[in-house]
Amino acid sequence: MSYWLLKTEPETFGIDNLVKAKNQTTMWEGVRNYQARNFLQKEMKKGDLAFFYHSSCEVPGIAGIVEIVREGYPDETAFDSTSDYYDPKSTSNNPRWYRVDVKLVEKFKQLMPLHALRANPSLTEMKLLQKGNRLSVLPVSQQEWRIITKMVKAK
DNA sequence: GCCAACGTTGGC
DNA sequence: GCCAACGTTGGC
Numbered sequence: 001m002s003y004w005l006l007k008t009e010p011e012t013f014g015i016d017n018l019v020k021a022k023n024q025t026t027m028w029e030g031v032r033n034y035q036a037r038n039f040l041q042k043e044m045k046k047g048d049l050a051f052f053y054h055s056s057c058e059v060p061g062i063a064g065i066v067e068i069v070r071e072g073y074p075d076e077t078a079f080d081s082t083s084d085y086y087d088p089k090s091t092s093n094n095p096r097w098y099r100v101d102v103k104l105v106e107k108f109k110q111l112m113p114l115h116a117l118r119a120n121p122s123l124t125e126m127k128l129l130q131k132g133n134r135l136s137v138l139p140v141s142q143q144e145w146r147i148i149t150k151m152v153k154a155k
Numbered sequence: 156g157c158c159a160a161c162g163t164t165g166g167c
Numbered sequence: 168g169c170c171a172a173c174g175t176t177g178g179c
Contacts, residue, residue: 007164007165009165033174034174035174055164055165055166056164056165056166057165060165060166114166131171131172132171132172132173133164133165133172133173134163134164134165134172134173134174135164136164156179157178157179158177158178158179159176159177159178160175160176160177160178161174161175161176161177162173162174162175162176163172163173163174163175164171164172164173164174165170165171165172166169166170166171167168167169167170
């Protein structure tokens with residue numbers, strides 16, 4: 001099993017939206033980057049866990065944990081001309097974009113802020129912390145996962 | 156297939 | 168709001 005990090009802007013869809021969602025489950029859609037798409041389509045497996053990360057907000061950081069409950073399938077928002085995520089080059093016969101379904105596992109009592117991750121010397125290799133990284137779907141190593149979940153419990 | 160221009164991301 | 172980083176587009 002693998003570990004991931006999923007970025008979202010809390011003003012659009014934050015962890016509290018997921019808490020309130022039906023079955024605390026949502027479709028992770030609207031990803032329009034090929035590298036991130038490949039992760040969603042090919043590499044994410046049912047049962048994988050992911051950090052739920054808040055970006056572009058006052059205090060960016062990890063807000064909780066979600067589980068992949070449905071593996072990659074076509075992102076239908078790309079077929080909808082009224083959607084913000086519409087892409088005329090993606091068709092139902094030949095879909096270009098994929099999504100997964102995720103379910104809430106845990107909302108952290110306190111957000112684990114980005115600055116705290118940066119302050120931990122054992123996380124300097126983490127992709128999230130690398131300069132210039134903008135991918136909205138990122139792999140997380142098992143070691144990084146273990147370190148961060150420990151940091152959360154120690155709070 | 157190169158590469159300049161442009162758009163987006165996202166921390167600060 | 169700024170700006171560095173990086174992906175995408177499109178002319179050639």
